[in-house]
Amino acid sequence: MQSPPNITAQVSPAPLLQPKLLHSPSKLLHSFSSPRNLFLGRTSFQGPKMASLSGFGFGSQAKCSASASGSDNGFSTLIDYVGKGGIDVGDDLVVLLSHIQFACKRIAALVASPFNSSLGKQTGRVDGSSVAGGSDRDAPKPLDIVSNEIILSSLRNSGKVAVMASEEDNNPIWITDDGPFVVVTDPLDGSRNIDASIPTGTIFGIYRRLVELDHLPREEKAQLNSLQSGTRLIAAGYVLYSSATLFCTSFGSGTHAFTLDHSTGDFILTHANIKIPTRGQIYSVNDARYFDWPEGLRKYIDNVRQGKGRYPKKYSARYICSLVADLHRTLLYGGVAMNPRDHLRLVYEANPLSFLVEQAGGKGSDGKNRILSIQPVKLHQRLPLFLGSSEDIDELESYGDVQQKVNPGYEV
Numbered sequence: 116m117q118s119p120p121n122i123t124a125q126v127s128p129a130p131l132l133q134p135k136l137l138h139s140p141s142k143l144l145h146s147f148s149s150p151r152n153l154f155l156g157r158t159s160f161q162g163p164k165m166a167s168l169s170g171f172g173f174g175s176q177a178k179c180s181a182s183a184s185g186s187d188n189g190f191s192t193l194i195d196y197v198g199k200g201g202i203d204v205g206d207d208l209v210v211l212l213s214h215i216q217f218a219c220k221r222i223a224a225l226v227a228s229p230f231n232s233s234l235g236k237q238t239g240r241v242d243g244s245s246v247a248g249g250s251d252r253d254a255p256k257p258l259d260i261v262s263n264e265i266i267l268s269s270l271r272n273s274g275k276v277a278v279m280a281s282e283e284d285n286n287p288i289w290i291t292d293d294g295p296f297v298v299v300t301d302p303l304d305g306s307r308n309i310d311a312s313i314p315t316g317t318i319f320g321i322y323r324r325l326v327e328l329d330h331l332p333r334e335e336k337a338q339l340n341s342l343q344s345g346t347r348l349i350a351a352g353y354v355l356y357s358s359a360t361l362f363c364t365s366f367g368s369g370t371h372a373f374t375l376d377h378s379t380g381d382f383i384l385t386h387a388n389i390k391i392p393t394r395g396q397i398y399s400v401n402d403a404r405y406f407d408w409p410e411g412l413r414k415y416i417d418n419v420r421q422g423k424g425r426y427p428k429k430y431s432a433r434y435i436c437s438l439v440a441d442l443h444r445t446l447l448y449g450g451v452a453m454n455p456r457d458h459l460r461l462v463y464e465a466n467p468l469s470f471l472v473e474q475a476g477g478k479g480s481d482g483k484n485r486i487l488s489i490q491p492v493k494l495h496q497r498l499p500l501f502l503g504s505s506e507d508i509d510e511l512e513s514y515g516d517v518q519q520k521v522n523p524g525y526e527v
């Protein structure tokens with residue numbers, strides 16, 4: 116098993132970013148490339164120290180699940196949980212996950228940093244190349260670009276990834292010929308919310324490299340490996356950067372969430388085997404678009420608002436406009452999180468999140484079809500997305516006409 120990233124050094128808490136680093140975004144990234152610059156004192160590669168949690172009343176859910184992982188202090192870290200003492204996803208995947216979680220801690224520090232506005236003048240990629248935005252791509256924000264670089268460097272360092280396809284790059288990046296995995300990612304979803312300190316998230320999906328394509332030219336095999344159907348996902352996850360930083364993941368045996376303990380740098384199992392309620396009472400959508408919606412969707416929302424749907428109570432609305440946050444709430448409370456226009460990406464967003472929702476007992480749909488069974492034909496393919504409780508998704512689909520075809524290019 117390849118050694119994990121060198122993030123075990125115990126360093127005393129220090130400002131996340133030294134002010135002197137702020138003049139240059141590339142220096143800023145450089146500082147994040149060096150684990151020792153982080154105040155994440157220790158990670159799960161050493162046994163977790165839980166003293167900092169005593170007295171915080173961690174729930175029984177974390178404790179009893181941790182016992183399954185063999186953790187002797189009653190808590191399980193993400194890396195304990197996926198290792199041999201827990202659900203044992205295999206050494207290669209453990210190494211990859213340890214690098215992904217490391218990258219996400221760096222992004223968590225970045226989005227919370229008082230200095231990240233210094234990236235505002237950054238327009239190109241940190242390595243100096245440009246991120247070409249095609250006509251169907253949104254202009255990336257500086258934090259999107261830096262997050263993308265952070266993920267890419269972690270995947271490279273893992274030695275386990277053949278190709279990374281990112282929402283921020285026009286084309287997938289071939290990393291190493293013998294990497295067993297393919298990673299698709301939206302490194303920083305909801306970044307338009309950053310300036311207002313509203314939650315954001317990282318989304319990722321993991322496939323196996325298709326060895327039968329190994330003989331093809333790099334560009335071709337990079338594309339085809341990245342266009343695998345969602346039914347072939349072996350793992351997926353999101354990391355929510357909010358009042359808590361939360362790593363929610365599935366390897367095909369349930370959906371589990373781990374909360375970052377900032378005092379130790381560990382993701383601690385806090386939500387084992389999340390089960391989305393079969394019916395919720397919340398709908399989540401940008402309903403300023405009501406007049407651009409098709410008749411079916413208007414009727415559905417009108418009905419559930421008034422308690423005239425299949426469930427005889429009035430629904431409430433919640434919309435953060437940050438997909439990871441809206442989905443996370445939906446997983447816990449039930450209901451439906453939706454974006455009915457062709458906006459969210461099948462490869463980077465819809466597939467990984469549908470995998471997590473299905474593993475939690477819910478459904479992911481484009482309004483007509485199961486998301487995971489839609490074969491991607493383009494890397495940046497967009498589609499309507501409805502995620503949520505199985506009964507809510509069934510009811511919504513029964514209205515037939517719920518996909519918004521009018522998509523005028525909203526500015527806000």
Ligand SMILES: O=P(O)(O)OC[C@H]1O[C@](O)(COP(=O)(O)O)[C@@H](O)[C@@H]1O
Binds near residue numbers: 305458
């Ligand atoms: O403008 P809309 O249709 O409400 O879309 C909001 C959605 O777009 C997102 O911001 C993603 O879009 P970007 O990838 O362009 O940031 C989601 O986080 C959010 O759910």
